[in-house]
Amino acid sequence: MSRQSYIFTSESVSEGHPDKVCDRISDAILDAFLAEDPRARVACETFATTNRVVIGGEVGLTDQARLHTFMDRIPEIARACIKDIGYEQDKFHHATCEVTNLLHEQSAHIAQGVTGERGDEGAGDQGIMFGYATNETPDLMPAPIQYAHAILRRLAEVRKSGQEPLLRPDAKSQLSVRYEGGKPVGVSSIVLSTQHESEAQSSADIRAIVEPYIQEVLPEGWITADTQWWVNPTGTFVIGGPDGDAGLTGRKIIVDTYGGAAPHGGGAFSGKDPTKVDRSAAYAARYLAKNVVAAGMADRCLVQLSYAIGVAKPLSIYVDTFGTGEVDPAAIEIAIPKVMDLTPRGIRTHLDLNRPIYARTAAYGHFGRAPEADGGFSWEKADLAEALAKAV
Incomplete structure (x- = not known):
């Protein structure tokens, strides 16, 4: 257990x-x-x-x-x-x-x-991709990463609106979430480092700016007198961004996915068109895992897909429901290819991925976001739940 x-x-x-x-x-x-x-x-x-x-x-x-x-x-x-x-x-x-x-x-x-030699579209590379979902938050995401994103997204909003003109773009958050009975119930510590305007501003000054917004986005009652706060713990953070530290595409793959709560296949997403299964199959795996949980078949679900370059169909499909399932994971593995074509072309068609919807994914996570009218975050829909439930 x-x-x-x-x-x-x-x-x-x-x-x-x-x-x-x-x-x-x-x-x-x-x-x-x-x-x-x-x-x-x-x-x-x-x-x-x-x-x-x-x-x-x-x-x-x-x-x-x-x-x-x-x-x-x-x-x-x-x-x-x-x-x-x-x-x-x-x-x-x-x-x-x-x-x-x-x-x-x-x-x-x-x-x-x-x-592909036969004209059928194969995967753009070999690799393994994971998707994960859990019912511990409304978006079926792990709470620590979902709320760590929410804090920084809110601070970016007030910075860019001019509401908090002393904040600057570079920032990191870290959330330690306390679980009881397998469910998130509170925050034991909050770490927030954010670039700011002046060397005259102390850590206490920055905490006074950011704390109301952090309180706003976290669930009521999660912050208590016992919660530890670490805001700009090293003090001054005026020099930030690429001037303070070099940046490179694809170095934040755990931030992009599940915050370490689930495995990662190792391939980054950003800058890759959807013929690359590093991206499209990871989106498909999240879509499938989310729909399994949305259908009530499990409280938690992990889906792994594997591919070989030039080969269209996945080499394997693996499902784990961590003992929380109402349905045998093996039955879900059999049902998945019945309800979704998992070839690269099939994924792109089903999720409508051949469109300019990717710049918005580059920060605050690729998962746990609301599907958008123009097709953005289509992999976050729960429209396959009924079909999956019928197929098992």
Whole structure:
């Protein structure tokens, strides 16, 4: 039997964190390519440091003759991301930082593997992907990561609206959640480090700014007199973003998923078009796990999918309900391919992934977000629950 009383910790980082700046630029470039051509192929990496952004990787359009002209837009896309995040520092400013574009045409050998010898579309790479859901929050996400995201999202809102003009873009949160009877009931400690305007501001000054918003987003009663607060514990945090620490696409994969509450296959999401199963199959696995829990078949569900490059169908499907299920996990494994085509093309079609919906995923988590009218976060729908329940 799994433990019922414990403390579990997860962290999040803001959109201004150096790695997240890079994720945002990579995904904005992906969106631009998909808006130009829904069949575009993109594997885009971004590196950022003091006054410099370097972008590299492989890209392709159906009409490759248009690629050269399209490349001229890359620096403009990067600068727009940096501006929206809010960086106007002397050593990292959207208008003055140097942007180097090293993107090039996709390898013909990789393209061949994805297309497949028989013309059926294969996976863009080998790999394993995990999806997870739990009924401990309304969004069927683990509480520590969901509320760590919520804190930083709220602080970004008040910073960008001008309500809290002394806050700056770079920030990290960490939440230690206390569980009793297997359910989250409170917070034992809160860690919040946020970039701010002036060296004259103390940790106490910053806590006075952020505490009301943290109280606002956490469930009532979770913060008590025993909760430990660590706000800017090292003191001054004025130099932030890529000027303070270099950033790179794909370095926050646990932040992007379940905060360590579930396994991760190892592949990053940002900058990859949905032919890459690192991204699309991870979304499909979350979609399936969420629908299992939404159907009432289990309180918790983990789904693993595995793929080989150039092979369309998954090599294996694994389900674990951690002893919380009303249905045998083996029966769920058999039911899943009956209700969803898990080939790369099938996933993209079912979840409508060939559209520019990815820049918004680059911060505050890829999961536990509300599905949007234009198809964003389609993998968060619970519209497969009934079909799954009937198929087992």
